[in-house]
Amino acid sequence: GIQVEQSPPDLILQEGANSTLRCNFSDSVNNLQWFHQNPWGQLINLFYIPSGTKQNGRLSATTVATERYSLLYISSSQTTDSGVYFCAVVGGSYIPTFGRGTSLIVHP
């Protein structure tokens, strides 16, 4: 199956800093999503982005499908951005595969 690798595994920031999270995948995909998991376990949809670039407020994402990676940008981070960020891909087998996540802590 598809391999999904996220980096960095852990990230600690001061409020106001910017960051870039990366998701590499090993094969072509039909779907790529970014999620934020809050401390209660809820997975919150950030982006559905199999290719191209999207922006939503302080967050934006870019997927370069031909080079098999996606980037999530967080600008002017806030303490509420803390949590774990996952990317998930669906390839030709249509079985979703999640990365191991990036754990983000934003200090005030």
Next chain:
Amino acid sequence: KAGVTQTPRYLIKTRGQQVTLSCSPISGHRSVSWYQQTPGQGLQFLFEYFSETQRNKGNFPGRFSGRQFSNSRSEMNVSTLELGDSALYLCASSLAGGGDEQYFGPGTRLTVT
């Protein structure tokens, strides 16, 4: 529009027992997928149901099963519980699966003692 709902939210069971978890998808969504999340293995796909049929299955033993009803609600069952089944079980719904955007429920946290 109401989101994905899961019941119960928390559950404590004893080894050897069985458990049934329930998931109600977003209205109009016909695909329901189940995932297991543990600290050691991360988020792993269990299975997907579409139109009352299992369409995809992950690499889990036969103790894990599911079904989907005509109203798209889904249940998953775990028989002969083991300590290692302690996990957060997440359900996701999408319009038709197959790469459509997925929306997750709040999860059921299962503890096996």
